[in-house]
Amino acid sequence: MNISKYLGFALVGACALTACNKGGRSATNPGKYSSTTGIEYNTEEGMKVSDYQGIPEGPGLVFIEGGRTVLGSAEEDVAMTHDNLERTVTLASFYMDEVEVANIHWLEYLHYVRKDSAEEFYMSALPDTTVWARELSFNDPYVDYYLRYPGFRYFPVVGVSWLQANDFCTWRTAKVNEVLAGEASESGGGSRKGGLFSRKKNKGGDAAEGTSDNGGVKIAIENGNTLPNYRLPTEAEWEYAAQALIGTQETGNENQENKRIYPWDGRQVRNPYGKGRGQFLANFKRGRGDYAGIAGSLNDGAMITEQVFSYPPNDYGLYNMAGNVNEWVQDIYRPLSYEDVEDLNPFRRNGYLDPSEKYDKKGYQSLIDDHVRVYKGGSWRDVAYWLSPGTRRFMAEDSATATIGFRCAMINAGSNK
Known part of the structure; x- marks a missing residue:
């Protein structure tokens, strides 16, 4: 040579x-x-x-830029729980649903569950509409009509437990990725054509690895044309997104010099600006017996829940991060989570460092175990105190009420931000 x-x-x-x-x-x-x-x-x-041009756009999601923040209650601790003291943490960027999951979304879920699943699972996916029933109130119309009547389509779904909400997230992930995989296969693994919910059939190919055990499409993560899992947000993610302090940040200033009691500016619950001046910024209970104000001058205009696009969004573009319905988050409840969890992407998935054996639930001295989950945000039936993002409550993961709904979140895959 x-x-x-x-x-x-x-x-x-x-x-x-x-x-x-x-x-x-x-x-x-x-x-x-x-x-x-x-x-x-x-x-x-x-x-x-495979060709990769970034994470596909997930339906209904808004990008939440992460960063450093101070989590914890900014309100007076009137309940004397001392369970969410202020501390500095950092959260990675993520995605969150623009609005709460609405009745029409849940009905779509039931439609596909009935087609693809056993009748037993379909029955387990039905919301508990009896959560509206009260012995001393005439809420009977809501029991029969709230979920299925067309006028309530874009009202937040209620009567769903934490477990049911997780099942919805699992189904949503599979259904969206099935569509994405089918579109990628038809286009040779390239661009997505025809819209996210087009009715193209999956033909296999490189976007799918075959058929899963339940007959669905088995997605190949390496192809990059599918989405990460839809899931419930962590408590820290939810609280960070509700604060929306990005709207108070000055360009080039690395100090966060402002804080909010509610997901909007100011210390009041009314709009101080423009044509909407004086109107309430969320759906909540003003005081004993006052759910909506007086005829001709309604304050928040909603006796119960309101449509999910009602009231102004916060600075991340998220609607109803205070009021309307409380929202489930992933975390199990522990009063000492604020001092136990890590300061990067904090999350409590179990009783590590604070085991359930410490809580005497069997002796009726506590309500805490490994099956109680945090919910946040305040609801149509709560007073303004609970609208503050730092407040927190908990309930059994298999329970449901007329005041708790949820929205989904998703990691920002392929980025360290």
Whole structure:
């Protein structure tokens, strides 16, 4: 082999190792050749590296830029719980539903569950509409009509337990990714055409790995054309998103010099600006017996829940992060979570460091065990105190009321921000 030929091979090898691309390698530009072995991708011998242009857009989600914040109650601790003291934490960016899951979304869920699942599971997915029934109130119409009557389509679903909400998140993930995988297969693994909920059939291909045990599409994560799991937000994520302090931040100032009692500016619950001046910014109970104000001058205008797009959104673009319905979050409840959990993406998934054996539930001295979950946000039946993002309460994960709903969240995959 002469020296010129040897140099030629050397140059080709160097080009292969660096992929000869300008601007360096990245997730969206991995190069044509492996920088470890020099083997060409997407050949018979080489590994398949799918085209990736970033996480697909998930339906209903709003991007929440993470960062440092101070979590904890900014209100006077009138309940004397001392269970959410202020502390500094950092949260990674994530996505959250723009609105609470509404009746029409749950009815769609029931539609597909009835088609694809056993009757037993369908029955377990039905919300408990009897949560509206009260012995000394005439709420009977809500029992029969609230979930299914068309006029209530975009009212938040209630009567769902924490367990049911988790099942919904699992179904939503599978259904959305099934559609995405089918679209990617039809387009050869490339762009998504026809809209997120087009009715194209999945034809397999590189976007899917075959069929799962339950007959659904088995998604290949490596292809990057599907979404991470929809799930309930952690308590820290929910509280951070409700604060929406991004709206108070000055450009170039690394100090967070403002804080909010509610998910909006000011210390009051009424709108201080413009044409809506004087109107309430959330749906809540003003005082004993006052759910909506007087005829001709209604304050929040809602005796019970209100449509999910009612009232102004906060600075992240999220609606009803205070009032309307309380919302389930992932965490189990412990009064000492604020001092036990870590300060990066804090989350309490179990009783570690604070086991349930410490709480005498069997002796009726406590309500705490490993099956009680936190809910936050205040509701149409709560006074303004509970609208503050730092307040927290808990209930058994298999229980439901007319005042608790939920919304979904999702990680920001492929980013360290």
